[in-house]
Amino acid sequence: MKKRRLLNVPFRGRILISLVSLVLGFILAYSYSLASADKETGGNSDYSLELEKYREKLIDQKEMNKELTEEINTKQQEIREYEKSFVESEESVEELVKEAEMLRLLMGDMQSQGKGLSISLQDGEYNPSQENPNDYIVHESHIFKVINELKISGAEAISINGQRLHAQSYISCTGPVITVDGRAFPAPFVIEVVGDPKVLLASVNLGGGVVDQLTSDNIVVTVEEKSKIVMPALRGDQN
Incomplete structure (x- = not known):
């Protein structure tokens, strides 16, 4: 019965059925193709997103490294400045x-002890x-002339x-007597000084200097180099 009915379908009906089947198959094939394409596209999209994330992290890391390098350079410069100031302060100390x-x-x-000079000042011979x-x-x-010249020339210690x-x-x-810090001393007056003897000697013997001035005032001046002069520290009651 069914076979007869199928055979009895008109020719135009069979063509229509075939056309519908063909279109339906094309639609199914196209739908499958789109699904496959979407799947592939979706996979590539996830990979691209992941790659972009790594790229951004790398850029951030490079930027951070740059900032750290700049900070290290700044700290090193500060350390150099500190070391320089420390050396200068050490020299200052x-x-x-x-x-x-x-x-x-x-x-x-x-x-005080060391090399120096001994300078003797004596009254000149009186001419009636x-x-x-x-x-x-x-x-x-x-x-005072002698003492001031010695101090200027770098004397470390002086005694009379x-x-x-x-x-x-x-x-x-007071007349022929010199009083030093309350103690009286008669002539000759021996001034001892601790310091560089070459510098001190050149200073007092300078042309027109102390020795020449005292000699012109009829004072007998004797200058002698000393290899060692010792001057004890003053006690409290002597200051």
């Missing part, structure tokens, strides 16, 4: 220590034909007839 030691020596707080005998006597002004001078020492003259 050494200079301050030397200066403080020199001040203690000049004030008499420390014992001269009106004023004081013109032949050593005065405190002569002592064994009495060591300090920052507040006072010297006065």
Whole structure:
């Protein structure tokens, strides 16, 4: 019965059925193709996204490395500046220590010993034909000239007839006697100084300098180099 009915389908109907089947098959094939394409596209899209993430991380890491490098360079520069300032401050401290030691020596707080000079000042021989005998006597002004010249020339310590001078020492003259910090000394007056003997000797013997000035004032001056001079520190009651 069914076979008959199928055979009895008109020719136009069979063509229509075939055409519908063909279109349906084409649609199914196209749908499958789109599904496959979407699947492949979706996979490639995930890979691209992952690759982009790694690229962004790499860029961020490079930027971070650049910032760290700049920070390291800055810190190294700061360290160099600190080391430089430390060396300079260390040198400054050494200079301050030397200066403080020199001040203690000049004030008499420390014992001083070393090479130096011995300068003797003696009254000149009096000439009765001269009106004023004081013109032949050593005065405190002569002592001051010698002491000031020695200090300028780098003296570490100075004494007069064994009495060591300090920052507040006072010297006065009473006739032929010189008083140093309350102690009286008669002539000759021996001034000893600790320091570089070559520098000190050149300073006092300079043309027109201290020795020439004292000699012109009729003072007998004797200068002698000393290989060792020892000056003890002053006691508290001597300052």
